[in-house]
Amino acid sequence: xxxxxxxxxxxxxxxxxxxxxxxxxxxxxxxxxxxxxxxxxxxxxxxxxxxxxxxxxxxxxxxxxxxxxxxxxxxxxxxxxxxxxxxxxx
Amino acid sequence: xxxxxxxxxxxxxxxxxxxxxxxxxxxxxxxxxxxxxxxxxxxxxxxxxxxxxxxxxxxxxxxxxxxxxxxxxxxxxxxxxxxxxxxxxxxxxxxxxxxxxxxxxxxxxxxxxxxxxxxxxxxxxxxxxxxxxxxxxxxxxxxxxxxxxxxxxxxxxxxxxxxxxxxxxxxxxxxxxxxxxxxxxxxxxxxxxxxxxxxxxxxxxxxxxxxxxxxxxxxxxxxxxxxxxxxxxxxxxxxxxxxxxxxxxxxxxxxxxxxxxxxxxxxxxxxxxxxxxxxxxxxxxxxxxxxxxxxxxxxxxxxxxxxxxxxxxxxxxxxxxxxxxxxxxxxxxxxxxxxxxxxxxxxxxxxxxxxxxxxxxxxxxxxxxxxxxxxxxxxxxxxxxxxxxxxxxxxxxxxxxxxxxxxxxxxxxxxxxxxxxxxxxxxxxxxxxxxxxxxxxxxxxxxxxxxxxx
Numbered sequence: 001x002x003x004x005x006x007x008x009x010x011x012x013x014x015x016x017x018x019x020x021x022x023x024x025x026x027x028x029x030x031x032x033x034x035x036x037x038x039x040x041x042x043x044x045x046x047x048x049x050x051x052x053x054x055x056x057x058x059x060x061x062x063x064x065x066x067x068x069x070x071x072x073x074x075x076x077x078x079x080x081x082x083x084x085x086x087x088x089x090x
Numbered sequence: 091x092x093x094x095x096x097x098x099x100x101x102x103x104x105x106x107x108x109x110x111x112x113x114x115x116x117x118x119x120x121x122x123x124x125x126x127x128x129x130x131x132x133x134x135x136x137x138x139x140x141x142x143x144x145x146x147x148x149x150x151x152x153x154x155x156x157x158x159x160x161x162x163x164x165x166x167x168x169x170x171x172x173x174x175x176x177x178x179x180x181x182x183x184x185x186x187x188x189x190x191x192x193x194x195x196x197x198x199x200x201x202x203x204x205x206x207x208x209x210x211x212x213x214x215x216x217x218x219x220x221x222x223x224x225x226x227x228x229x230x231x232x233x234x235x236x237x238x239x240x241x242x243x244x245x246x247x248x249x250x251x252x253x254x255x256x257x258x259x260x261x262x263x264x265x266x267x268x269x270x271x272x273x274x275x276x277x278x279x280x281x282x283x284x285x286x287x288x289x290x291x292x293x294x295x296x297x298x299x300x301x302x303x304x305x306x307x308x309x310x311x312x313x314x315x316x317x318x319x320x321x322x323x324x325x326x327x328x329x330x331x332x333x334x335x336x337x338x339x340x341x342x343x344x345x346x347x348x349x350x351x352x353x354x355x356x357x358x359x360x361x362x363x364x365x366x367x368x369x370x371x372x373x374x375x376x377x378x379x380x381x382x383x384x385x386x387x388x389x390x391x392x393x394x395x396x397x398x399x400x401x402x403x404x405x406x407x408x409x410x411x412x413x414x415x416x417x418x419x420x421x422x423x424x425x426x427x428x429x430x431x432x433x434x435x436x437x438x439x440x441x442x443x444x445x446x447x448x449x450x451x452x453x454x455x456x457x458x459x460x461x462x463x464x465x466x467x468x469x470x471x472x473x474x475x476x477x478x479x480x481x482x483x484x485x486x487x488x489x490x491x492x493x494x495x496x497x498x499x500x501x502x503x504x505x506x507x508x509x510x511x512x513x514x515x516x517x518x519x520x521x522x523x524x525x526x527x528x529x530x531x532x533x534x535x536x537x538x539x540x541x542x543x544x
Contacts, residue, residue: 005097035094046094059155077101079158081092086344088096 003032003081004049004058006065010074012043019072020047020065027061028053043074048081100341104159107314108376109342111349112369113163114150115205115290117297117305117362118142120169126177128184132191135174139166139195139204142304142359147200149356153349161349162371162511166196167295167307168206172222179218182225189229189236196235203278205295207238210285213247213534215256223253226260230275231267237293243283243480245487248537254480255529257281258473262496265465269498272506276495277428277460281476283483283490288363289419294456294491305362306354307419310346311369312338313378316406320384331385332405339366339409347414363418366410367455368402370430372513378402378423379432390433391442399423400453420489422455428508428515429460437516444475444518452482457491462506462515465498472496474525485538 008016017034024031024047033048054061062078069076103109123134143166150164168174171188179185189207196204207229209219226238240257243249261276268275280294287298290307297305319338323330346364354361370378379390385398403423411417425447427433436442444461451457457479463472476492483490497506500517507514 005092007097007101033091037094039098044094044098046097048091059152062155077158080156082348083157083159083345084092084097084100086348087100087341088092 002051004051005079005081005084006047006049007077007079008043008045008069008074010043010069012038013072016043016072016074017045019068020076023065023068024049027056029061101158103312103315103341107312107318108371108373109312109315109345110160110162111346112309112311113165113290114146114161114349114353115165115167115295115307115309116143116146116359117167117288117301117307119297119301119303120174121299124174124177128178128187131175131178132187135188135191136195139168139192140198143199143201145357149353152356153352157348159345159349163202164200165290165292165295166199166201166204167290167297168192168204169297169299170208170210171206172209172219173299175222176216176218179221182221182228185222185225186228186232189225189233193233193236201235203235203237203292205237205239205292206297207236208240208296210241211250211253212241212244212283213250215250215253220256223256223260226279227263227267227275230264230278237278237295239280239282239285239294239296241282241285242476243484245284245484245541246537249283249477249480249484249535251477251529251534252532254476255470255473255532257476258469258471258529261472261494262469265496265498272508273465273495273497274508274512277493277508277512279493281480281492283480284488286419286489290365291367291369291420293493301362302360304359306350306357306359307362307365308346308350308353309365309367309369309419310342311367312342313368313370313381314375315342316368317375317377317381317384320381328401332401335402335405336409339406340413343410343413361416363416364410364414365419366407366414366417366421367419368406368423370424370426371511372429372431374431377430377432378425379430379436383432389439389441390436391446395446396449396453399425399450403454420455424456424459425450425454426460427518428462428513429511430513434513434515437518444520448478448482451479451490452486456489457483457493459491459493460512460515461494462497462500462517463494463520464501464517465496467496467520470524470526470529471520473529475520477529481535487540
């Protein structure tokens with residue numbers, strides 16, 4: 001299973017999680033873990049998701065999430081998990 | 091499982107501290123292109139490069155997208171062209187046609203640079219190698235992306251002083267051929283001692299004859315990441331300092347290893363090495379000099395600089411070696427002047443001289459790099475500077491290099507702008523005393539005693 005990390009950073013507002021989760025559900029992307037914190041007044045969320053069931057390629061999902069981020073005024077990034085696991089785990 | 095703090099740490103490195111993969115360099119062997127017909131040779135070279143590298147830029151962009159890490163350059167290195175053109179090229183002009191073909195192939199596949207317009211003459215120069223070297227000024231003036239290197243010495247063979255003398259002249263000629271662009275040609279020309287076969291960094295990359303048909307080499311870079319980590323341990327002792335550099339270097343190198351393996355898988359080309367180098371760019375916060383200042387120097391060049399650089403270089407390697415399955419290339423901290431804002435500031439403040447830079451090259455990779463000097467500097471003086479640097483490499487069994495730019499029409503105190511990653515630089519003063527009689531002796535310096543290990 002290839003895991004992907006989605007990060008959302010921006011000014012806190014109503015419905016950020018709802019909007020992102022709706023998109024993920026519509027594209028059959030399963031959420032494995034969510035954590036959220038406020039860093040220096042900024043909303044900061046990380047999701048670990050599984051995209052295996054999604055029919056869209058990685059690049060397309062990544063661009064569409066970026067676009068949703070723009071609509072609600074936050075930055076959404078989509079990165080394969082390995083860049084974090086390789087860096088922080090031996 | 092990965093937690094939010096680790097994710098934030100990685101993304102901060104990328105977004106705020108300029109962590110990037112400096113280059114994915116695809117090494118391509120051109121040995122199977124060799125023929126004695128020049129037109130056919132040019133055709134073969136173009137066909138092979140454009141076929142093997144057709145997906146390089148696309149693959150690089152895919153990896154950038156998937157991991158969210160910038161890959162600044164996609165490059166190609168080829169077998170030293172002196173060997174490839176040995177049979178077909180009868181004159182320097184013939185070799186220039188190969189340079190133009192390399193440039194066209196590089197543009198076709200969209201890479202930033204192509205390296206390997208090279209000759210390896212550490213012991214002697216064959217006539218075809220001399221022809222290639224004599225073609226360098228024209229080749230660099232008639233191309234945009236071709237990089238050239240000449241290996242004039244090694245610990246095993248000693249130093250070819252005839253080649254050193256010739257390279258002094260070639261550097262001056264290259265400066266003149268490209269004087270309408272601030273002698274930019276010299277920024278794409280390196281003179282080496284102990285040149286590695288698998289270096290992914292320009293301008294000195296070539297694909298050695300010991301290498302496979304094609305191979306992926308990756309160079310990572312994160313001076314800003316090291317600097318930020320060190321800013322959190324100000325005033326702590328050397329143990330803490332060194333541990334911090336090692337841990338940071340490990341993290342940075344892991345990204346390089348990941349990208350190398352992924353690029354190799356996507357392109358179906360074997361992974362060669364990760365080059366554990368700290369490579370600066372002119373961007374603020376992406377400076378090796380800033381790390382040295384963070385270690386405790388007012389400016390680079392102050393007493394203590396060589397020691398600080400030595401420990402930095404060593405800890406980067408110690409941290410990086412475990413992070414990658416294969417390490418190679420140059421692997422060390424780079425100290426180019428024009429490409430590092432902290433170095434430029436040190437020169438402007440009067441803290442850093444060419445002599446101190448030379449001392450620094452004893453303990454790091456690679457050598458006198460991207461140093462602008464007055465355009466009227468004599469060829470023999472440049473050859474003397476090359477000889478000094480080659481001697482450091484030969485005796486210390488390490489790679490050293492010289493990439494200096496005599497900027498035609500400029501003098502000490504002037505600034506020169508190369509643009510992009512090559513940056514800008516103040517013209518630095520050169521020792522004015524003559525070494526003509528030394529350089530004009532001719533012949534070669536024998537290999538040092540400690541090279542006889544058999």
